[in-house]
């Protein structure tokens with residue numbers, strides 16, 4: 800998939816729960832899967848990205864976007880059939896740091912100079928400190944601790 804000139808990428812959009820406008824025309828919605836099912840709680844889960852793609856290896860050119868949203872899976876080894884795995888995906892215990900680092904690096908690569916990366920994490924299984932350590936870059940601002948939902952803001956600064 801080549802970016803079609805939209806300024807914003809949601810690198811792993813899931814069911815777009817946190818979007819106020821789920822069809823915002825400024826956004827490329829990417830996910831690694833399509834999903835259309837009823838969860839154990841009776842609710843529908845619809846994951847229909849604009850295109851399928853892997854945030855650890857994206858095909859878009861460098862510096863394609865002004866804003867990238869990165870809300871990767873945050874649960875480590877939940878049950879394969881758990882409702883949370885269906886909704887949020889899952890990370891492997893032995894490779895989650897590598898997955899998140901590769902994803903972060905790819906998000907930075909497709910971000911334009913001075914572009915902004917919003918990284919959302921949920922510190923249920925891994926604390927924010929270990930995530931920051933894994934990606935090797937400190938956010939500008941963000942939650943330092945929380946019960947669960949953490950937002951962090953990064954800016955891509957051009958290399959001199």
Ligand SMILES: C[S@@+](CC[C@H](N)C(=O)[O-])C[C@H]1O[C@@H](n2cnc3c(N)ncnc32)[C@H](O)[C@@H]1O
Pocket residue numbers: 810811812813814815816817818829830831832846852853854855870871872873886887888889
């Ligand atoms: C925490 S959920 C995103 C929730 C979303 N922000 C929302 O508002 O509904 C994480 C998503 O990452 C997707 N995902 C997992 N691995 C991926 C990968 N390598 N590339 C792209 N998407 C991936 C999962 O399919 C899942 O939908």
